Amino acid sequence: MGRAFVYVILGGGVAAGYAALEFTKKGVANGELCIISEEPVAPYERPALSKGFLLPEAPARLPAFHTCVGANEERLTPKWYKEHGIELILGTRVKSADVRRKTLLTAAGETISYKFLIIATGARALKLEEFGVSGSDAENVCYLRDLADATRLVDVMQNSTGDNAVVIGGGYIGMEVAASLVINKINVSMVFPEPHCMGRLFTPKIASYYEDFYKSKGVNFVKGTVLSSFVFNPDGKVTGVNLKDGSNLPADLVVVGIGIRPNTSLFEGQLTLEKGGIKVNSRLQTSNTSVYAVGDVASFPVKIFGESRRLEHVDAARKSARHAVAAIMEPDTTPDFDYLPFFYSRVFSFSWQFYGDNVGETVYFGDFSGPSFGAYWVHKGHLIGSFLEGGSKEEYEAIAKVTRLKPAVDDLSELERQGLGFVVAL
Ligand code: FDA
Ligand code: NAD
Structure with a gap:
């Protein structure tokens, strides 16, 4: 056949x-x-x-x-x-x-x-079993990669008898799902090994802005540790999690986002x-x-x-x-792929965009008490990365355009003084 x-x-x-x-x-x-x-x-x-x-x-x-x-x-x-x-x-x-x-x-x-x-x-999605923890197949442990996972998560959320969720992982899935759970009036604890959320992209200063907001919404951050085992009831349902630091948390629902x-x-x-x-x-x-x-x-x-x-x-x-x-x-007329890395996320009423690369020195701008702030990354004398929270369409387009140009930056304090004005003016 x-x-x-x-x-x-x-x-x-x-x-x-x-x-x-x-x-x-x-x-x-x-x-x-x-x-x-x-x-x-x-x-x-x-x-x-x-x-x-x-x-x-x-x-x-x-x-x-x-x-x-x-x-x-x-x-x-x-x-x-x-x-x-x-x-x-x-x-x-x-x-x-x-x-x-x-x-x-x-x-x-x-x-x-x-x-x-x-x-x-x-x-x-990576499974907890790959880190030596078993129990991923329990009915109230959820992963999130495809429509079937998302449908199951909604089902578990709606049929949960209690209100305590534990989110394992502080990356994209962890942050976005935690926000969605809060919007569903569920109490959330987030557990991850790094000192702050979104460790692959955020600096401590950027992370603390979002973490403070999550905390104001009742989210409990448990950092610097990982899950060591689940606690099950006689029906095989998870009722809690034990952490490597010796503490434990009650759990009616667990969502795991530990990478791919x-x-x-x-x-x-x-x-x-x-x-x-x-x-x-x-x-x-x-x-x-x-x-x-x-x-x-x-x-x-x-x-x-x-x-x-x-x-x-x-x-x-x-x-x-x-x-x-x-x-x-069209093999003869198609040029090389010339891509500027672009990441974004939306949680609660926040919305950020990032372009380029996050290595080198970080220069912050804007008002970190909100609603709009950002950062540039300067590496070997050139601006190579830009992050902006709460920007307008024109501002996002401007940071994208300028990041692609990799402009030379001689004076970091001058860049800091100009802030978003640096890219808007170019
Ligand atoms: P994708 O995973 O989309 O598709 C792969 C497909 O291949 C699936 O349909 C799978 O079933 C199929 N497949 C695999 N093996 C197969 C086999 N052997 N036989 C048949 N079929 C097979 N990014 C971002 O920039 N902003 C965002 O806000 C988000 N948000 C987000 C939320 C969630 C929940 C997830 C899981 C991911 C994101 N992402 C994201 C990441 C983004 O979705 C991701 O980068 C793209 O989906 C990648 O697209 P692909 O088509 O490469 O893979
Ligand atoms: P991630 O790589 O963003 O984050 C993984 C998190 O899990 C990190 O905080 C990491 O430290 C933590 N972790 C690793 N091992 C752990 C362990 N044993 N115990 C506890 N925590 C552990 O991956 P993700 O959040 O799972 O996202 C999955 C994929 O979906 C990624 O490719 C991501 O880019 C994509 N995604 C992207 C977006 C977006 O771009 N807005 C949104 C959702 C998902």
Whole structure:
């Protein structure tokens, strides 16, 4: 049993949706393209799952957040794929790949062949078991990566008999889910090993701004420690957590966000890997010329930093996907992928954006008592990173534009004095 396509997108997440849109813009013919996804639904904007999807009132539900609604493009519903002659092979896991033969084998036993493959398999959530703690399968322990996880989290939240949640991890998932739980009137304790939240991006000063607000909403931060075990009742439900520092917390609901691993396993031994992902060149092409990789799974050259990065953010997924399609369909006219890293988050009524890189010296500006403040990162005499909370559309555009230019900065105190004026003036 088998089917053949010219173009196959493996994975049906954010990158897949944006790649599909780009294929139609470049003129793919009926029946040439398919998307194979383990998920039972058409590609959607994953960021909605930790935000609008968890709201107690008027929560976001499909079809409202199918891609590519997040970038003010068309919303690609299942009907859209049908109308454009794109086959959606949903609820289907690919269990092996043979890049030499250009075939994929599904768990149902079907062989699907391709001329060009785009790997968009994203990532999976790390499990506590990988850190030596068991109990992830308890009915009130939740992870958050896909729609099924989010649906389960809402269900556990709504059926919880008590009001105490423990959030494990102080990164993106931890911060966004904690805010959503608070909005649902649930008491939240956050447990993470670092001295402050969002350790990969925030400085202590930026972190303390958000932590102070969370504390004012009743969130209890338990830092510098990790979970050592769960406490279960006789039905196997978690009732509490024991921490390595010897303390414990009651828990009616536990949400775990302790990082991800890219889904590379199908291609290990067949394609070159780098930084935990699949190595691609500036055309998003892997070590096999018929195979491209995009989104969370791809390690690609970030031209402005002169090195490869694997980014775990939606903007990179959208843009790398579009670029790969352009490189496949218009190889002679598509330039190198020249991407400026962009991350953002929205929690409560906060909204921040970050561009570039967060290494070097930090120069703060604005009013840290709110509502708008920010920071620049200056490395080897150049501004290479910018963070802004509470900016206007024009201000965000300005920090993005200037960060891409990497302007020289001789005098940090002058930059501090100018603050946001530095980028707005350029
Ligand atoms: P994505 O994970 O979106 O898709 C991968 C797809 O491949 C899935 O459908 C999966 O089932 C499928 N798949 C994997 N292996 C397969 C196999 N063997 N066979 C078939 N299918 C397979 N970023 C940001 O910048 N701002 C934000 O606010 C947020 N918010 C956010 C919230 C939550 C809850 C999460 C989990 C993540 C975010 N992110 C984010 C990160 C962002 O969503 C992420 O970077 C993109 O979804 C990556 O897109 P990809 O298409 O690469 O992977
Ligand atoms: P993360 O890498 O942002 O944060 C992981 C957190 O878990 C860190 O605080 C880390 O110290 C902590 N941690 C690690 N091991 C731990 C342990 N044993 N016990 C307790 N804490 C531990 O990852 P995440 O928050 O799980 O997010 C998952 C993915 O989703 C990431 O790729 C992230 O970029 C993406 N995401 C992005 C956004 C956004 O960009 N706004 C929002 C949600 C999710």
